[in-house]
Amino acid sequence: MSSVAEPCAELLPLHLPMVEGKIPAGFPSPADDFLVKRLDLNELLITHPQATFFWRVAGESMREAGIFNNDILVVNRALMPRHGCIVVAQVDGDFTVKRLHKRSGRVKLVPANPTFPEITFREGQQLIICGVVIASIKQFSA
Amino acid sequence: MYALVDGNNFYVSCERVFRPALQGRPVIVLSNNDGCAISRSNEAKELGIAMGAPWFQIQQDPSLRDAGILALSANFCLYGDMSNRMMSIAAGLGPEQEIYSIDESFVGVAGVRDLTRRARTVRDRILQWTGLPCGIGIGATKTLAKLANHVAKSADRRPGSYPAEFARVANLAELPASDLDAVLAATKLGEVWGIGRRIGAQLQAEGLHSALDVARLDAAMVRRRWSVVLERTVRELQGQPCIAFEDVAPAKKEIACTRSFGRPITALHDLVEAVSEFAARAAEKLRRQASNAGQVLVFVHTSPFRRQDRQYSKSITVPLRRPTADTALLTASAVRGLHAIYQPGYKLAKAGVMLLDLQDAQVEQGELDLDDPGADRGRLMAAVDAINVRHGRGAVKLASVGTAGSARRWTMRQDLRTPDYTTRWSDLPQARA
Numbered sequence: 001m002s003s004v005a006e007p008c009a010e011l012l013p014l015h016l017p018m019v020e021g022k023i024p025a026g027f028p029s030p031a032d033d034f035l036v037k038r039l040d041l042n043e044l045l046i047t048h049p050q051a052t053f054f055w056r057v058a059g060e061s062m063r064e065a066g067i068f069n070n071d072i073l074v075v076n077r078a079l080m081p082r083h084g085c086i087v088v089a090q091v092d093g094d095f096t097v098k099r100l101h102k103r104s105g106r107v108k109l110v111p112a113n114p115t116f117p118e119i120t121f122r123e124g125q126q127l128i129i130c131g132v133v134i135a136s137i138k139q140f141s142a
Numbered sequence: 143m144y145a146l147v148d149g150n151n152f153y154v155s156c157e158r159v160f161r162p163a164l165q166g167r168p169v170i171v172l173s174n175n176d177g178c179a180i181s182r183s184n185e186a187k188e189l190g191i192a193m194g195a196p197w198f199q200i201q202q203d204p205s206l207r208d209a210g211i212l213a214l215s216a217n218f219c220l221y222g223d224m225s226n227r228m229m230s231i232a233a234g235l236g237p238e239q240e241i242y243s244i245d246e247s248f249v250g251v252a253g254v255r256d257l258t259r260r261a262r263t264v265r266d267r268i269l270q271w272t273g274l275p276c277g278i279g280i281g282a283t284k285t286l287a288k289l290a291n292h293v294a295k296s297a298d299r300r301p302g303s304y305p306a307e308f309a310r311v312a313n314l315a316e317l318p319a320s321d322l323d324a325v326l327a328a329t330k331l332g333e334v335w336g337i338g339r340r341i342g343a344q345l346q347a348e349g350l351h352s353a354l355d356v357a358r359l360d361a362a363m364v365r366r367r368w369s370v371v372l373e374r375t376v377r378e379l380q381g382q383p384c385i386a387f388e389d390v391a392p393a394k395k396e397i398a399c400t401r402s403f404g405r406p407i408t409a410l411h412d413l414v415e416a417v418s419e420f421a422a423r424a425a426e427k428l429r430r431q432a433s434n435a436g437q438v439l440v441f442v443h444t445s446p447f448r449r450q451d452r453q454y455s456k457s458i459t460v461p462l463r464r465p466t467a468d469t470a471l472l473t474a475s476a477v478r479g480l481h482a483i484y485q486p487g488y489k490l491a492k493a494g495v496m497l498l499d500l501q502d503a504q505v506e507q508g509e510l511d512l513d514d515p516g517a518d519r520g521r522l523m524a525a526v527d528a529i530n531v532r533h534g535r536g537a538v539k540l541a542s543v544g545t546a547g548s549a550r551r552w553t554m555r556q557d558l559r560t561p562d563y564t565t566r567w568s569d570l571p572q573a574r575a
Contacts, residue, residue, distance in 0.1 A: 051227075053564060056571070067575060094162070095574065
């Protein structure tokens with residue numbers, strides 16, 4: 001047997017849980033077990049930061065969808081535009097916000113205000129969708 | 143194995159995302175002070191407008207008068223944000239990324255499976271998510287990746303220049319040797335990264351014309367006859383990686399902030415404002431790389447293009463007692479230097495501040511302290527930097543930079559700027575409802 005002490009190979013580490021937070025004296029906070037992050041609007045609205053852009057609404061054609069003049073649209077370019085989605089699209093070199101209608105091979109952009117016309121596309125004309133509107137932000141003067 | 147992801151006509155493409163009416167038209171973006179063309183749409187390129195062509199020359203060219211060219215001032219707030227987005231998506235292509243410039247990044251792709259298909263997905267994703275078209279080139283070395291990127295763009299823009307399968311995404315690394323040779327043979331040697339006009343002319347004088355000719359040179363001979371730099375290029379064309387991957391940019395050895403003025407400046411107090419601003423900006427960059435500067439260089443000069451003006455060009459280097467990154471100390475030295483070189487009666491066109499003799503801020507040189515070293519203002523500088531990040535550049539500044547903002551007499555000319563679409567709430571693009 002060697003006279004020099006060797007580390008014992010069979011020793012296993014014993015894991016002890018570490019308590020989060022200081023306990024100088026008194027009671028630990030009952031909230032310690034439930035600590036999570038505060039609510040964050042960015043987390044709610046922005047799932048694809050690289051693909052999220054904002055547009056300002058100009059006009060009245062989407063009122064019945066709850067989108068009003070001067071609102072800020074949160075637009076996600078990464079989402080697949082589906083029938084019934086509200087989208088920002090390019091029409092005649094300008095941006096427009098409308099609801100997308102895509103059924104049985106027919107595509108059109110539909111307003112949410114009966115006093116405005118639909119936008120239809122003829123054979124060969126291209127509809128370019130910039131992104132899907134996932135929220136509209138309305139700010140009140142305070 | 144490397145990929146190079148590179149935005150097409152980047153500045154123009156950024157502008158087109160927010161103004162679709164610019165599609166299909168000849169559009170150029172002008173450098174600071176609306177000086178020369180630094181980005182051109184394909185339509186503008188086809189009109190023969192060269193990179194760097196001066197704007198006044200384009201305006202006066204009779205053959206371009208009816209071409210309908212639209213020129214825009216550079217909007218770096220917009221381009222910087224769009225670049226961040228593109229780089230972030232490109233990073234998904236592989237485990238490491240080196241951002242090379244505002245519109246180019248190398249991505250290390252060793253070990254990535256199904257690489258070509260993945261590169262196409264990333265290219266399409268960048269276009270879908272940001273509206274920016276780009277090209278992706280893949281090769282065994284950085285030089286080959288850059289060449290592949292050139293192939294991808296040419297095959298897209300000029301069908302027939304290379305096989306159609308290389309359009310937009312070109313993976314040279316998966317080609318058999320003979321096919322790679324064919325691509326190199328079809329590429330002029332001037333297109334190779336690292337072969338500039340001078341070396342290119344010398345090689346052509348020797349009878350070499352294509353990238354393949356250069357790849358076939360003996361590397362050791364090239365090192366003897368030319369330089370180790372060209373030898374590296376040759377080796378890289380042969381498939382040997384020689385150029386290091388830098389995912390963290392090396393700290394700069396000197397930091398400069400220089401600007402040409404929007405109009406000639408003669409008054410000392412305007413120069414003091416300008417030099418103070420340059421010193422502050424350089425100091426910010428200095429702190430960002432955790433360095434201190436030992437010397438401050440200041441220069442002013444008149445415009446060499448305005449030969450009718452009396453010419454004046456002077457610079458001075460002010461050594462600092464102790465290396466520092468303190469904006470106030472650097473600015474004070476810069477302004478002192480300016481006072482020493484300023485002469486009235488000259489129409490000055492440009493000024494600048496350079497911070498020299500940079501040292502790691504962590505390493506402090508001991509010295510004999512004969513007077514009070516003064517309070518360490520490192521925490522003050524850090525607080526100022528944090529406020530300026532949160533509330534915008536110049537939220538907290540020295541009084542000597544002036545309070546008139548962009549109305550200061552020396553600020554650059556930017557008559558044709560588009561809104562800050564993605565960085566200012568008041569500048570959002572409009573969607574018609």
